[in-house]
Structures are given as structure tokens and as C-alpha cells.
Amino acid sequence: MTTKCSPSSVLFFNLSCLCFKTQNFNRPLRARSTLSCSPSRRLHSCSDADSLVSFLILALSQCSSASHCEAVHSRVVKSVSYRHGFIGDQLVSKYAEVGCEGHAGKLFDEIPEKDLVSWNSLISGFSRKGCLAKCLYAFHRMRNETLMNPNEVTLLSVISSCADVKALDEGRSIHGLSERLGMLTEVKVVNSLINMYGKCAKLGAACQLFEIMPVRSLVSWNSMIAVYAENESPTEGIDCFKLMRRNGIQPDDATLVALLQACESVGSIRLVESVHCVICRHGFYGRMLIVTALLDLYAKTGRLDASHQVFLEIRNPDSIAWTAMLAGYAAHGYGLEAVTLFKLMVKKGMKPDRVTFTHLLNACGHAGLVEEGKRYFRTMFGLYGVETTLDHYSCMVDLLGRSGSLKDAYELIRSMPMEPNSGVWGALLGACRIYRNAELGKLAAEHLINMDPSDARNYIVLSNIYSVVGLWKEASEIRALMKENCLARLPGCSYIEHGNKIHQFVVGDQSHPLSRGIYTKLTELIGKIRKAGLAPKTEFILHDVDEELKEDMINEHCEKLAISFGILVTNPGRTLIIRKNLRICGDCHSFAKIISLIEKRTIIIRDPKRFHHFTDGICSCADYW
DNA sequence: GTAGGGTTAG
Numbered sequence: 001m002t003t004k005c006s007p008s009s010v011l012f013f014n015l016s017c018l019c020f021k022t023q024n025f026n027r028p029l030r031a032r033s034t035l036s037c038s039p040s041r042r043l044h045s046c047s048d049a050d051s052l053v054s055f056l057i058l059a060l061s062q063c064s065s066a067s068h069c070e071a072v073h074s075r076v077v078k079s080v081s082y083r084h085g086f087i088g089d090q091l092v093s094k095y096a097e098v099g100c101e102g103h104a105g106k107l108f109d110e111i112p113e114k115d116l117v118s119w120n121s122l123i124s125g126f127s128r129k130g131c132l133a134k135c136l137y138a139f140h141r142m143r144n145e146t147l148m149n150p151n152e153v154t155l156l157s158v159i160s161s162c163a164d165v166k167a168l169d170e171g172r173s174i175h176g177l178s179e180r181l182g183m184l185t186e187v188k189v190v191n192s193l194i195n196m197y198g199k200c201a202k203l204g205a206a207c208q209l210f211e212i213m214p215v216r217s218l219v220s221w222n223s224m225i226a227v228y229a230e231n232e233s234p235t236e237g238i239d240c241f242k243l244m245r246r247n248g249i250q251p252d253d254a255t256l257v258a259l260l261q262a263c264e265s266v267g268s269i270r271l272v273e274s275v276h277c278v279i280c281r282h283g284f285y286g287r288m289l290i291v292t293a294l295l296d297l298y299a300k301t302g303r304l305d306a307s308h309q310v311f312l313e314i315r316n317p318d319s320i321a322w323t324a325m326l327a328g329y330a331a332h333g334y335g336l337e338a339v340t341l342f343k344l345m346v347k348k349g350m351k352p353d354r355v356t357f358t359h360l361l362n363a364c365g366h367a368g369l370v371e372e373g374k375r376y377f378r379t380m381f382g383l384y385g386v387e388t389t390l391d392h393y394s395c396m397v398d399l400l401g402r403s404g405s406l407k408d409a410y411e412l413i414r415s416m417p418m419e420p421n422s423g424v425w426g427a428l429l430g431a432c433r434i435y436r437n438a439e440l441g442k443l444a445a446e447h448l449i450n451m452d453p454s455d456a457r458n459y460i461v462l463s464n465i466y467s468v469v470g471l472w473k474e475a476s477e478i479r480a481l482m483k484e485n486c487l488a489r490l491p492g493c494s495y496i497e498h499g500n501k502i503h504q505f506v507v508g509d510q511s512h513p514l515s516r517g518i519y520t521k522l523t524e525l526i527g528k529i530r531k532a533g534l535a536p537k538t539e540f541i542l543h544d545v546d547e548e549l550k551e552d553m554i555n556e557h558c559e560k561l562a563i564s565f566g567i568l569v570t571n572p573g574r575t576l577i578i579r580k581n582l583r584i585c586g587d588c589h590s591f592a593k594i595i596s597l598i599e600k601r602t603i604i605i606r607d608p609k610r611f612h613h614f615t616d617g618i619c620s621c622a623d624y625w
Numbered sequence: 626g627t628a629g630g631g632t633t634a635g
Binding site: 057085086087089090092093115116117118119120121122123124125127128152153154156157159160186187188189190191192193194195217218219220221222223224225226227252253254255256257258260287288289290291292293294295296297318319320321322323324325326327328353355356359 | 626627628629630631632633634635
């Protein structure tokens with residue numbers, strides 16, 4: 001156990017170390033800019049006050065909390081003016097950075113003769129903390145109270161804030177201002193605007209800016225590829241990458257990461273493999289950022305084996321890489337393996353964080369490891385110093401609810417120190433569906449519908465809960481409400497990659513060129529199942545299948561069509577990987593299990609939340625989902 | 626040119 005010190009003792013320890021250094025080398029931080037001055041000037045600049053300020057600036061750079069900043073602040077007040085060594089500006093910036101927006105604003109007001117850098121300290125401080133409202137307020141104040149024009153730093157801070165919170169209107173007006181100020185010649189400003197439009201789902205505006213840029217930097221290309229990938233245009237993103245290469249531009253880390261994002265949207269394993277080759281060819285395989293993105297991507301496209309292989313090849317995986325691997329196991333339903341990996345990573349001295357615990361709790365919940373999950377939840381702060389967030393509460397509500405403790409799940413929500421979000425209520429609603437609890441289900445669904453009245457899924461789940469417990473009137477009222485609001489269920493869709501193409505199927509789909517063969521194969525498979533006396537369970541209503549769906553349509557569900565197609569066109573024994581836009585229904589889940597047994601095939605189905613691995617008649621989720 | 630710097634993994 002290490003000795004605990006208070007933050008201020010750490011600061012003073014640091015202060016004394018720094019003091020020792022500056023005394024020894026007699027070269028204060030700010031003197032960097034005076035090194036090229038004449039010797040007499042340099043001597044002059046090394047006054048006592050200057051040394052003290054340099055020393056305080058260095059101390060300030062190490063501050064990580066309000067109390068650290070306050071300690072430095074009080075020294076400044078006692079000994080020097082805020083403008084000396086511009087320390088006031090830096091204090092403002094630091095206060096904003098550590099989350100003391102109030103202190104930052106108050107101190108800012110005390111600074112005499114504010115220049116552009118003073119304003120930028122305040123604006124960029126808020127921007128880095130993600131406080132768009134404060135950032136914009138400061139920006140407008142600067143525009144109204146002074147005659148100063150924003151420079152590149154100001155614009156970048158404000159634009160990136162707009163991007164973070166997807167503030168399109170503000171973003172557009174800053175775009176207009178940048179144009180009026182003639183700042184659209186600045187590559188960084190335009191790159192930032194491209195990113196902002198991308199985050200606001202305005203692909204057209206981003207493309208237009210990219211097209212008219214007089215000079216494009218590597219970041220411009222990277223940003224454009226990322227914008228395509230994020231806006232459902234992954235193939236355009238990949239074309240953009242090819243164009244960039246044709247222009248003789250060498251990719252860097254960010255390029256590869258953007259490219260990997262594009263691959264994920266396409267959902268093509270072949271493409272991921274080819275980017276894997278690009279990564280190796282360009283010597284990026286040793287870069288943690290990229291290999292982590294790669295291992296994550298393999299896991300997300302269903303190739304947990306390849307993902308694990310990449311992980312094994314990383315020389316010294318950091319805690320993010322460990323977490324990515326753990327997340328892969330969790331998503332694929334391998335809860336025990338995820339827990340084992342967690343223990344190993346702690347043993348190796350890695351520090352688990354907020355994200356690690358989210359995936360760990362998720363893994364416990366999906367594997368029925370209720371006691372382990374509870375224990376990790378209880379000890380994550382005390383043992384690992386990780387603060388509990390909304391995501392952790394969602395995982396715990398899911399874990400408790402899924403194991404049948406609906407009351408405990410609800411009590412946990414009531415005991416939360418913060419306002420529950422849609423993830424938390426969604427987890428409770430999901431559990432109510434499994435255990436047919438109309439009372440709590442109604443409560444959860446009402447919260448969810450209030451939060452987002454346009455999300456059809458919540459109405460459907462509630463209506464299905466009502467139907468299954470026989471509350472037909474309530475069920476039809478919900479349906480009527482949906483019609484009133486013009487909401488419709490998203491049609492189910494399955495995708496499978498074969499021969500350089502992604503093949504898509506909807507319920508009862510007959511549009512595929514091999515449609516006849518697919519249906520013949522499907523009939524044959526159903527026949528085999530019947531002959532073996534393994535008729536699938538018909539209880540599918542528990543999972544969110546539209547109750548109005550005619551029963552004979554079950555046999556034409558898109559998952560079954562995709563499986564039949566896969567078996568028809570691939571060699572015996574080949575693993576089938578299928579993607580779905582909705583959760584798999586219970587009937588198709590049983591179908592996939594039996595087919596994996598009688599056809600001796602591994603079938604992997606990815607729904608929006610997780611994977612199901614079907615082998616020898618068993619699913620990795622152990623029917624617990 | 627003190628601020629802080631466009632894209633960037635779990």
C-alpha cells in the first residue's frame with residue numbers, strides 16, 4: 001500500500017523539486033524566449049520576481065485540481081501582478097481546465113488590460129472542458145465588449161466546441177464569421193469546420209469545404225475520410241483514402257483509424273483484412289492506437305479469433321488495449337473469459353478505468369455472474385478509484401433485472417445519485433419484457449417515451465408486454481398511439497458477406513438472384529430439423545418481434561434466409577457470420593442452434609448489442625440474453 | 626506567440 005498524501009502536499013513536494021531545479025540551472029521557464037536576447041537583457045529578465053513567476057508557472061502546469069490552482073493563485077496574489085509573466089491568463093486557463101469555471105470567470109474579470117490571449121485563455125479553457133454555453137458566452141462577450149477580432153486559436157476553440165455538442169446553427173454562424181474575416185484561407189480553421197459539419201451530419205457542407213480548399217493538409221484528408229465513415233458513406237471514405245494515396249500523401253495514425261471506422265460501417269471482413277495489410281505494409285503495426293482499433297474492429301465484425309491474435313501480438317498492451325480485448329469477450333458472450341482477462345490485467349499492473357468496468361459489468365450481466373458483478377460494482381471505487389457513472393448503473397440494472405431481481409433493479413435506480421438516463425430505463429424495460437412485468441414495464445417505458453417520443457422501439461416493447469400478459473386493450477392503445485405519431489417499426493434486416501459483396505435479406509425476401517435455391521435450402525433445413533425431432537420452440541414473443549407478424553412468416557425471417565444462403569454458397573464446415581439491425585428473435589435463435597449442430601457449422605450472429613456464437617447446438621449466450 | 630493548436634484507438 002502506498003502512503004496517501006493530500007493534494008496540497010503533492011503540490012508542495014513538486015514546488016520544492018522545481019525550486020531546486022530552477023535554482024540549479026538558473027534558467028526560468030519563460031527565459032526560453034529570452035535565450036536569443038542579448039546577455040544584458042537576459043540578466044535583466046532574471047529578476048527575482050521573474051524567477052518566482054517562472055517557478056509558479058511551472059507549478060501551475062502540474063496542477064490537476066482546484067486546490068492546486070488555489071495554492072498557486074494565493075502566492076500570485078501575495079507577490080506579483082496578474083499581468084506579470086502573463087500568469088493571470090494561465091491561471092484562468094488552468095482553472096477552466098480543472099473544472100472551476102466560476103473561478104476562471106471571476107479571476108478573468110480581475111485581470112487588468114485583457115488582450116486577445118487573455119480572452120483565448122478563457123474561451124479555450126471552456127472549450128477543452130466541453131462547456132459550449134460558457135465558451136460561446138465568453139466569445140460573444142469578447143465580440144461585444146472589445147474591438148478585437150478572433151484569431152485562429154479563438155476560432156478553433158469555438159468551432160471544436162460546436163462540433164462536440166453538435167451545435168449546427170452556432171457552427172454555421174462561426175463559419176460565416178470566419179469567411180468575413182478572411183480566415184477560410186487557414187487550413188486548420190477549414191479542417192475544424194469540416195469536422196464540425198461531419199459531427200452535425202452535414203456531409204454535403206463538409207464535402208463542399210473540402211472541395212474548395214486551396215491547400216489540403218494530411219489532416220484535411222484524414223478529417224474527410226472520418227466524416228464519410230461517420231456519415232454512412234464508408235465506401236466514399238475508402239475512395240477518398242485511395243485518392244489521397246494517388247496524390248502521393250503518406251497516411252498517418254489518424255488516417256488508419258478513420259479507415260478502420262469506414263470498414264466497420266461497411267461491415268466487411270475482407271475490407272478489414274485488407275486494411276490490416278495496409279497497416280503492416282506502412283509499418284504501423286507497432287502503433288498502439290492503431291492495433292487497438294484493429295483488434296476492436298475484428299471483434300466487432302465477428303472475428304473474435306483474429307482479434308485475440310492481434311492482442312497476443314501486441315508487445316506491451318496498455319490498459320486501453322486490454323479493455324478492448326475484454327470488451328470483445330463481453331460482446332461475444334464470453335463472460336467468464338472476460339472476468340479472467342480482467343483479473344490478469346490487474347495482476348499485470350494495468351489500471352482499469354470507467355470503460356473497463358462498463359464492459360466487465362456488462363460481461364457479468366450477460367453471463368449470469370450476478371454475485372461477481374455486484375462485488376465489482378461495490379468495490380470499483382474503493383479498490384480502483386473509478387467513479388460510478390450512468391453506464392455502470394445501466395449495466396447493474398441490466399444484471400439485476402436479467403437475473404429476475406426486478407425490484408432490486410428498480411430500487412437501484414431510485415437510489416442513484418444522478419438522474420437516470422435512457423440506458424438505465426431501457427435496461428429495466430428489457431428485464432420487464434423477459435419477466436413479463438407490466439407494472440414496472442409501463443413505468444420504464446413512460447420515462448423512455450418522455451425522453452424520446454420518436455423512438456418506436458419503446459412503444460413496441462411495452463405493447464408486447466401488455467399482449468403477453470393479456471392486457472389487449474392497453475396493447476392496442478399503445479399501437480394506436482404509435483400510429484398517431486406516425487411511428488413504424490424498423491424492418492428487420494440481415495447481412496452476410498460472400499464473394500466480395502454484402503448480401504442483404506428482409507423478411508420473406510425474394511429479390512436475391514439465388515432466391516429459389518435459398519428457399520429450397522431453407523425447406524430442406526426445416527425438413528431435417530423436423531426429421532431429427534428437433535422442432536424449434538415457437539415461443540418467440542418474449543423477444544421484440546412484432547406480435548402482428550403472421551406465424552407463417554417466422555419461417556421466412558431474414559436470419560433464416562441469410563443462414564440458408566450461407567449454407568448454399570459456402571463450403572461445408574465454413575463459419576457463417578451474419579449481421580442484424582435488430583435483436584435476433586427466439587425462434588431464429590433456436591433455429592441457428594439446431595442448424596449449427598446438424599450442419600456442423602459455427603454460426604455467428606451480431607445484433608446491435610452483442611454476438612451469438614452457435615456451435616454444436618449451443619449458443620455462447622447460454623440462452624441468457 | 627503567454628493561449629493552444631485542426632483528424633486520432635477501448
